[in-house]
Amino acid sequence: MQQRILVTGGAGYIGSHTVVELQQSGYEVVIIDDLSNSSDEVIDGIEQITGIRPAFEKADCTDLEAMKVILNKYPGIQGIIHFAASKAVGESVQKPLLYYRNNLVSLLNLLELMPVYQVKGIVFSSSCTVYGQPDILPVDEQAPIKQATSPYGNTKQICEEIIRDTIHAGAPFQSILLRYFNPIGAHPSALIGELPNGVPQNLIPFLTQTAIGIRKELSVFGDDYATPDGSCIRDYINVVDLAKAHVIAIDRMLQQRTESPLEIFNLGTGTGLSVLELIRAFERATGVNVPHRIVGRREGDIEQVWANPDHANRVLGWTAKESIEDTLRSAWKWQVKLNDKK
Numbered sequence: 001m002q003q004r005i006l007v008t009g010g011a012g013y014i015g016s017h018t019v020v021e022l023q024q025s026g027y028e029v030v031i032i033d034d035l036s037n038s039s040d041e042v043i044d045g046i047e048q049i050t051g052i053r054p055a056f057e058k059a060d061c062t063d064l065e066a067m068k069v070i071l072n073k074y075p076g077i078q079g080i081i082h083f084a085a086s087k088a089v090g091e092s093v094q095k096p097l098l099y100y101r102n103n104l105v106s107l108l109n110l111l112e113l114m115p116v117y118q119v120k121g122i123v124f125s126s127s128c129t130v131y132g133q134p135d136i137l138p139v140d141e142q143a144p145i146k147q148a149t150s151p152y153g154n155t156k157q158i159c160e161e162i163i164r165d166t167i168h169a170g171a172p173f174q175s176i177l178l179r180y181f182n183p184i185g186a187h188p189s190a191l192i193g194e195l196p197n198g199v200p201q202n203l204i205p206f207l208t209q210t211a212i213g214i215r216k217e218l219s220v221f222g223d224d225y226a227t228p229d230g231s232c233i234r235d236y237i238n239v240v241d242l243a244k245a246h247v248i249a250i251d252r253m254l255q256q257r258t259e260s261p262l263e264i265f266n267l268g269t270g271t272g273l274s275v276l277e278l279i280r281a282f283e284r285a286t287g288v289n290v291p292h293r294i295v296g297r298r299e300g301d302i303e304q305v306w307a308n309p310d311h312a313n314r315v316l317g318w319t320a321k322e323s324i325e326d327t328l329r330s331a332w333k334w335q336v337k338l339n340d341k342k
């Protein structure tokens with residue numbers, strides 16, 4: 001019998017790519033999404049790729065009663081992948097309570113309901129933001145957690161702690177925390193990808209919108225950092241590679257192959273790329289020019305961070321496989337597709 005997995009935020013960027021990989025690995029998926037930062041057309045895209053329409057429930061995970069109704073409607077959920085969260089760093093500074101409510105209450109609801117419905121494990125979407133500016137690069141999972149620089153970052157740290165304390169108290173389930181570096185790109189089919197919400201704050205959607213002419217030029221936030229070319233360095237990880245790690249994490253929990261009830265993995269490539277290097281890589285990969293200009297630093301930016309992914313490589317048997325060129329081409333193909341639809 002197919003095992004049933006609940007994916008909160010499954011219509012979102014990383015969530016939708018993960019639903020595709022879960023279905024292609026034989027799991028039955030139930031999506032909960034409030035569509036606050038996505039669209040139900042994403043469900044069509046998933047169906048076009050996999051030939052299977054996932055069950056979809058429009059609901060807010062902070063609504064405990066709504067969650068109970070859904071868990072009663074779909075009995076036998078084995079595992080949860082919890083993506084549903086607000087994720088804009090700048091907005092979180094303006095609206096901290098919105099971020100604390102959304103991100104914390106949704107997790108609390110899930111953790112309270114899991115024992116009631118005998119759900120065996122939860123994979124949590126965390127972020128390399130928990131490391132702040134690491135003292136040692138590449139950063140591994142033993143690195144200290146630094147004071148968060150935004151309410152968004154703080155919610156990721158607090159959620160990790162809530163899960164840790166709950167497992168420590170003997171909860172009858174397991175958890176895997178996945179700390180993502182910078183997810184980019186789109187499914188190679190260009191049927192799903194990152195949906196822009198207003199003016200993009202993240203680098204790649206802004207870059208592809210500039211390349212296609214929606215934006216005049218890309219601002220490069222600072223060239224006076226202590227990096228070889230002065231621009232910030234990040235570890236850009238292909239979203240499909242990232243999605244695959246979630247399937248491995250779910251397999252691992254359901255087949256009881258975990259080494260402890262709480263495991264933590266960095267998901268990155270292990271290679272850092274500067275903003276300027278990334279722009280050049282995009283131009284090389286696509287042949288499309290990206291008008292850009294150096295401007296001042298963006299408040300709150302980390303100078304440089306990239307992953308030591310050895311633990312995930314060794315223990316999960318997972319590595320990031322896609323090249324940066326293919327990944328950037330997939331982001332470009334998705335941008336072209338979005339424009340054609342207009």
Ligand code: UD1
Pocket residue numbers: 087088089127128129150153182201202203204206218219220221222232233234275298300301302
């Ligand atoms: C941030 C968060 C991360 C979160 C992610 C998704 C922090 C420290 N990081 O990542 O936790 O998961 O957003 O929302 O809180 N850049 C430009 N021009 C632009 C946009 C970005 O030069 O127009 C640069 C930035 O300065 C940065 C790099 O591109 O060096 C990547 O930026 P971005 O895509 O916003 O991601 P992060 O800030 O790394």
